[in-house]
Amino acid sequence: MSAGVPKTERVLNLLALLLETSRPLSRAELTSEISGYPSSETACRRSFERDKELLRTLGVPLRTETLADGVEAGYRVLPREYFLPDLDLDPDETAALTVAVGGVALGTAAGSGALLKIGALASGASVPIAALPMVPALERLFAAVRRRCVVSFQYPSGAKTVEPWAITSERGRWYLVGRDVERNERRTFRADRIVGDVSLGPDAAFDVPPDADRSARVATAPFDNGGASQTVRLRVAPPAATTATTRLGDDADVTPQADGSVICEFEASNIDAVRSFVLEFGDHAEALEPQELRDSIVTWLRQILDSECA
Amino acid sequence: MTARPMAEHEIQRILALVPWLVAHPGALKSDVAERFGISTKQLERDLDLVLMIGVPPYSPADYIDVDAEGETVTIRMADSFRRPLRLSHHEGLALLAAARTLLAVPGSDTAGPLATATDKLAAALGDPDISVVLEAPAHLSVLRDCAARGLSVAIDYWTQSRDEVTTRTIDPYVVYFALGEWYADAYCHRAAEQRTFRIDRVLAATPTTQHFDVPDDWAPRAEPYAGRDTDPLVEIELAASARWVCEHYPVESVDDAPDGRLRVTLRVSEASFLEGLAIRLGPQMRVVGAPPEGFSVKRVARALLGRYGATSP
Numbered sequence: 001m002s003a004g005v006p007k008t009e010r011v012l013n014l015l016a017l018l019l020e021t022s023r024p025l026s027r028a029e030l031t032s033e034i035s036g037y038p039s040s041e042t043a044c045r046r047s048f049e050r051d052k053e054l055l056r057t058l059g060v061p062l063r064t065e066t067l068a069d070g071v072e073a074g075y076r077v078l079p080r081e082y083f084l085p086d087l088d089l090d091p092d093e094t095a096a097l098t099v100a101v102g103g104v105a106l107g108t109a110a111g112s113g114a115l116l117k118i119g120a121l122a123s124g125a126s127v128p129i130a131a132l133p134m135v136p137a138l139e140r141l142f143a144a145v146r147r148r149c150v151v152s153f154q155y156p157s158g159a160k161t162v163e164p165w166a167i168t169s170e171r172g173r174w175y176l177v178g179r180d181v182e183r184n185e186r187r188t189f190r191a192d193r194i195v196g197d198v199s200l201g202p203d204a205a206f207d208v209p210p211d212a213d214r215s216a217r218v219a220t221a222p223f224d225n226g227g228a229s230q231t232v233r234l235r236v237a238p239p240a241a242t243t244a245t246t247r248l249g250d251d252a253d254v255t256p257q258a259d260g261s262v263i264c265e266f267e268a269s270n271i272d273a274v275r276s277f278v279l280e281f282g283d284h285a286e287a288l289e290p291q292e293l294r295d296s297i298v299t300w301l302r303q304i305l306d307s308e309c310a
Numbered sequence: 311m312t313a314r315p316m317a318e319h320e321i322q323r324i325l326a327l328v329p330w331l332v333a334h335p336g337a338l339k340s341d342v343a344e345r346f347g348i349s350t351k352q353l354e355r356d357l358d359l360v361l362m363i364g365v366p367p368y369s370p371a372d373y374i375d376v377d378a379e380g381e382t383v384t385i386r387m388a389d390s391f392r393r394p395l396r397l398s399h400h401e402g403l404a405l406l407a408a409a410r411t412l413l414a415v416p417g418s419d420t421a422g423p424l425a426t427a428t429d430k431l432a433a434a435l436g437d438p439d440i441s442v443v444l445e446a447p448a449h450l451s452v453l454r455d456c457a458a459r460g461l462s463v464a465i466d467y468w469t470q471s472r473d474e475v476t477t478r479t480i481d482p483y484v485v486y487f488a489l490g491e492w493y494a495d496a497y498c499h500r501a502a503e504q505r506t507f508r509i510d511r512v513l514a515a516t517p518t519t520q521h522f523d524v525p526d527d528w529a530p531r532a533e534p535y536a537g538r539d540t541d542p543l544v545e546i547e548l549a550a551s552a553r554w555v556c557e558h559y560p561v562e563s564v565d566d567a568p569d570g571r572l573r574v575t576l577r578v579s580e581a582s583f584l585e586g587l588a589i590r591l592g593p594q595m596r597v598v599g600a601p602p603e604g605f606s607v608k609r610v611a612r613a614l615l616g617r618y619g620a621t622s623p
Contacts, residue, residue, distance in 0.1 A: 008320045009362045015325075020365045033366055058322055059401065085434045093427035097409060100424060104408040105488075111408055114401035116326035116346065119333075130411050130487040132442070134404065142403045146438045166439035169407070172490030214439055239468035239475050239513060246447045246510040279590045282473065282610070286617055298620045301611045304592050 005036030011051050015060060019082060024065045024074025087118060094118060107133035132169055135191050140198035141167055141176050148208075150181065150201040153194045160189065163206045166214035167191070175216035179206075185226075188216045217251060223268035223277075232268045233289040237261045240284035247277075263288070271296050323348070324356055328374070331385040339383055357383065402435045410442040415487070416451060444487055447510035452517060453494050457482040462499075462520040466513040471583040475513065476500065481522035485509070497522070504528075541577035542602055544584060548572045549594035555587070573598070581605040589614070 013034045017025070027048050031037040037044045052075070055062050061081040067074040089097070097118065101111035105128035137153065144151045144164045152161045164178040174191040223232075236244040238260040245254050245262060252266040268274050275296050278285045287293045327346060331337060343353045357378045364373035375386040397405065409428040412418055419425065432438070449465075456463040464479050478500035485494045492509040543562065548555055550570035555561075565573040578584050581602040588595055588607045597605070 006359065007317045008324070009359055011317065011321055012324060012359070012363045013365075016363055016365050054318060054321070057318060058325070059397070087427075087430050087434050089427055089430060090423070092423035093430070096422070096424035097405060097427050097431070100408040100412045101405065104411045106404050106407060108404055110401045110404035113322060113326075114397050114405040116323070117397055117401065118405075119330055128486065129415065129484070130444070131489070132407060132411055132487075134407065138403060142438060142440070145440075146436045166441065167403075168440070169411070169442040171443075171445070172488065208439075214441070215443070239473070239511075240470070242448050242513065243468075243470070243508075243510045246445050249445055276590050279614075280586065282586055282589070283613060283617070284473075294618055298615060298618050300592055301589075301615050302620075304589065304611045305608060305615075307593065 007036075007051075010034060010036030011054060014051055015055060015077065018055075018062065018075060018077040019079055021076050024063070024067060024076045026067060026072050026074055030075065089118065103129050105131040105133070107131075110134070132172060132174075135174055135194075137191050137194040137198050138167065138174055140200065141191060144198070144200050147200070147203045148206055149203055150205050151178075151198050152201075153198045154196050155189060156193055156195070162187070162189070163208075165208045165212050168214065168216045170216045170218040173218070175218065177214050177216055186213065188218070188221055222273045223266070223270050225270040225273075227269040229267040229269040230271075230290045230292070232264075232266055232274055232287070232293060234264045234278060235261055235286045235288055236264060236281060237284040240281040244281060244285065275300060320356075320359075324360060327356060328360060328385060331383060335384040336382045337384075339378070339381055342383060353383075354378065360385070397435070402431070403438075403440070405431060406435065406438070406440055407442065410440060411444070411487075414442045414444040416444070416446040417454065444492075447492055447512070449512045449515040450485070450492055450509050452515040453482050453509055453512065454485045456515075456517050457485045457494070460521050460523065462518045462522050464516045464518055465507070467507060468511045468513055470511060471580040471586075473582060479518065479520075480505070480507065483524050483528055539577075541579040543575050544578045544602055545573065545575045545598040546584075547596045547598050548574055548591070552591050552594040555591070555595075578602050585610045 013036070014030060017030065017033060025033075027045070031044050031048055037047055052062060060077060063076055063078065063081075065074045065076070066072070098115060101115055104111075141151065141164060143149070145167055149164075150161060151164055152159065154160075161181040162176065162178040163181060164176055166177045168175050168177060176189045176191055176194075178187065178189075179185065180187040234244070235257075241260070241262045244264060245252065248254075248264055248266060252264045255263045255265070257263060271293050274287070274293055278287050278293075278297065279300075287297055323346060327342075330345075331342070339350050339353055343350045346353070348356070357376050360374050361376050362373070366372070377384040377386075406428065409424060409431065412424060413420060413428060432440075453463060455461075462479050462481050464477065466475055466477050468475050478498055480494070480496040480498050482494040482496045483504075485492065487493075494507045494509060496505060496507060497503070498505040498507075547567055548571060550572070553572060556564050556572070556574060559576060562575045562577060563573075567573045581604045584597070584602060584605055585607055588597070589610055
């Protein structure tokens, strides 16, 4: 009999029943009520597990609760969690979102799925004006930011536990900004560097400090290693000036000079990172201050010559 | 298991289809099919499935009622699926990210329909803290404007790899943001071919009065700067701490080497590019095998040392 009922039909009926019920239903209740499940116990359990997983993949907020007997799992979907609150979009707004999804290459089909749900036309092919690929960890991080759950994940530098404050995209990459619980300080994590799964703790577990700095500050963040900061001054000559100042963004004070070069001033504690930045522009950039930076560059270049001569 | 993505796709479509049909009774089948990107035949198959959805006790009144005779379709009694499915986190994020990205593009209408739609969407999603920052290099607005109006533009352009500034006229076909930078995909009159320009390396931009048309056979580049097949291949070894090079530059291959080091091959058009990389990376990089012609880290290091009033050892 199971062969006669398409899977799509079975899953849609399962969803309808989960939405309709006023109390959580056990697997036995669900699978006996809905046609299409195999009669063998093992096969039935397996099909049900797969259907559950499929519903979750589709974004259905399937709840698992413990039934009155205290042992068995009961399932249901609360309509208020399932239905999209009315967005009350006017046609211009729907059209604008359609254009946005067509104009931004996110590297995922999620945008067009969302368009279908808000009743927009599936957008035709267009040339994207911005590419901002999403990464796997983002979905869970997004949920955690919404629900204020503490997250744990593996990062190249080790296991992290973080109170997530915000997700931000800067310089074409996605970042998580939050409080590193172990180190008790604000930190920025690159979402694409997160290895494997992100696990979420209970909801509403923390409050974002009202004065929290939510920006990733990726321009100068590499220049900050938590140590004492010094004022850095660089001179950058014309061809490289725009590139350097665009890169430094708002975090640097830029003073144009009569000869067309610019003086960039900013705070930094990681002198090695600033050295790498200066050297990228070769002959067009010179570190003026602090002396420690100039010395670091000289030592670095001498080492290169030593190893080349060896 | 192979059937699964198919079922997923189908269910997703039906869950979007039903509430839309409830809200638009008597819709033309052909319109519905077009809107959901399917054939009319597929729509009819979907509707056959919808007919089978019901809830206990499964009396005729507990099924979705589909009237699909003729050219139109009407759905009633679809209580369970009357309203659209909540956006999944992923979809909500995708929509917000796309909207916020466009809003971050300099010159976008921050009070128009996109802005108000984004606010409504964010509110419905619980106002998650998601922001998108796009830097605006100096001449971005001129180039975007010329691309939109189809005007050729004269630019001074710095080619960093050759450290050379040239003046040229380009037809900017499209201006876009990728890999953290703004680019113009353009026809270059000087090179007489299609080229990609990084906008932060444009030193001056003056619109001309000359109009251009985007050729019919033009296709946007997949990547802003893929190495050219004709450029020589160079093999380098990188320390684990220099892995960022593989993410930052188009590399041909990356293989693990002992001690967490990486063997990387990349196409190098100019020796000066590789010199710059070697100066930045120091002991973290080593050229394996023959370096490109004219490659000399020593010369570059000496010149830079002179800049700091220091002599070479």
